[in-house]
Amino acid sequence: MSDLFETAKLDENAPRPLADRLRPKRLDEVVGQDHLLGPAGALTRLVQGGSLGSLILWGPPGSGKTTVARLLAHETNLAFAQISAIFSGVADLKKTFEAARARRATGQGTLLFVDEIHRFNRAQQDSFLPVMEDGTITLIGATTENPSFELNAALLSRARVMTFKSLDAAAIEKLLARAEEMEGRKLPLDADAREALIAMADGDGRAALTLSEEIWRAAREGEIFDRAALAEVVQRRAPIYDKAQEGHYNLISALHKCVRGSDPDAALYYFARMLDAGEDPLFLARRIVRMAVEDIGLADPQALVVANAAKDAYDFLGSPEGELALAQALIYVATAPKSNAGYVAYKKARRLAEEKGSLMPPKIILNAPTKMMREEGYGEGYEYDHDAPDAFSGQNYWPESLKRQKLYRPVERGFERELAKRLDYWERLRRERNSK
Incomplete structure (x- = not known):
């Protein structure tokens, strides 16, 4: 029934979110992914070569993965089919594969777009292998998680990974300009508030457009929002960060390497990012203790004392005052002389003990x-x-x-x-x- 409505174009007047109405109709309209879709981009070359192959689109939310998958189907004359790993099971996969085989029998290929493909378990991921190998489907999977951690090696060996980037400020500004053109009106924001809106989007184009809709709904005739009024109207969008997923590991890795590289300013920035996203301060305290042991060691034995004292101070004071103690310890370890000699010696001793046995x-x-x-x-x-x-x-x-x-x-x-x-x-x- 939905296909009939689409054919008759009866759905065009139905209410649709701004992000959906602004969805690009051509690959060259996609913003923020020039490394893939620019004149010399990897995807551009594949489309021009006429052979797409299976792909894994890896990137943050709102970076254009679903849009690009749809447009690739159009560019390559493949039938487009879409499923979500969140809502689909084995029966849905079988049905999808059967439909693709039926199309293939008539000479029509299928581009199967699988959203959140990392949510399929290993057995479900393996079910794609035969239909990929015999050409029944061209798979395009989208994931926000690192494919090397979440996807089977067999699946990855049959697909090329394309990395999407968070949209930068210039790309978000392009989206806002397009939204204003479509709406026929400017966003009721002063320059400072517009800059704040772009920052709130956090690299997510869909979020930027959703926030824009909220602003237009909230604004009274002739009203212009400053930064403070904007924050009050839209509240504040939580940073993209899941303490059990890759964003967590990326930031803690960045924090640790900033300390190891003796850059206290960058270390404080990532420390603040993690706190802002809701990270447990005691997790950060434990990591600072680890830095003191692993990267400073006996070059400054006091570093471990300071790190442990900061952890105890946080236990005693709680949040938010205790977080200052952790920040001070972070500055101390970042500016301390560095040595991993003790760490290296310990690993050598362990290896020697394992190799030589009970001497x-x-x-x-x-x-x-x-x-x-x-x-x-x-x-x-x-x-x-x-x-x-x-x-x-x-x-x-x-x-x-x-x-x-x-x-x-x-x-x-x-x-x-x-x-x-x-x-x-x-x-x-x-x-x-x-x-x-």
């Missing part, structure tokens, strides 16, 4: 609580370091079958400079005393 320590450092153990030579020849010159005996403590290893190599930064001097001093004494 017996030398008997000189084994206790001898029984007569039999004393008779076996346990503890024999051990030199008590406090009684030795410089409180250092220089004895070998490594298993007899394993020569002395060098695992910890301090860097010439921060407190590890002093540790390097100590280790060099002890190594010199060891050589002197063992040469006698």
Whole structure:
């Protein structure tokens, strides 16, 4: 029945959201994806070559994935079919594949667009493989999640991933200009409020147009909104961020690398982004402790003390005051001298222990609580370091079958400079005393 309405164009006067009415009718009308759809773009080349192949469109919400899939079907003369992984099951997939086979029998190919394809389980994803391989369908899957994490390797090997970007300010501005042209009126915003609207869209074109509709509905005759009035009218759109999904991991990765790269300003920015999105401050506190251990280590032993103190301060003060303690700890670790020498040494020690197995320590450092153990030579020849010159005996403590290893190599930064001097001093004494 819906096809009949569409054919008769009876649905054109039905109420439709602005984002739907502004949906591009040609690929060159899509904004913000020039790397894919520009004159030298990857998708442009595929369309011009006449062979599309199966694709995975990966990108944030509102970046144009569904629109592009529809337009590709038109450009390639394929029948367009669409399903959503949220609402479809095995029976729906079978029905869709049967319809595609029927079209193929008449010489008509099918472009099957699967929205949220990452929500299909592994078995459901595998069901696409035979119909992709025999050409029954050209699959275009859309996902907001990293395909390498969420999609089967077999499916990925048969499809090319196209990465969509969040729309930048210029692309959002183009959409707003088109909306104003279609509506025949300007958005009732001053320059500052317009800039704020673009920021609120957070790179999502659909969100920008939805917010625009809200503004037009709310504005009285002749009224112009400033930034404060805009925020009051549309409230504030929550950042795109899911604590269990990729946005979470992207931001925490960015935060950690900013600290490792000694950039406190960038670190504070990502820290604020995560708090703004509703991240648990204690998760961030634990990460700051990890930074102190993993990336600073003994170059500044105080970093771990500061990080733990900040965590305790947050526990004591709660939010929002406790978050300042975490911010201060973040600045401390970002500006501290960096060394992963302790981390590297620990990993070497673990690997050595796993490779060499249960080697017996030398008997000189084994206790001898029984007569039999004393008779076996346990503890024999051990030199008590406090009684030795410089409180250092220089004895070998490594298993007899394993020569002395060098695992910890301090860097010439921060407190590890002093540790390097100590280790060099002890190594010199060891050589002197063992040469006698």
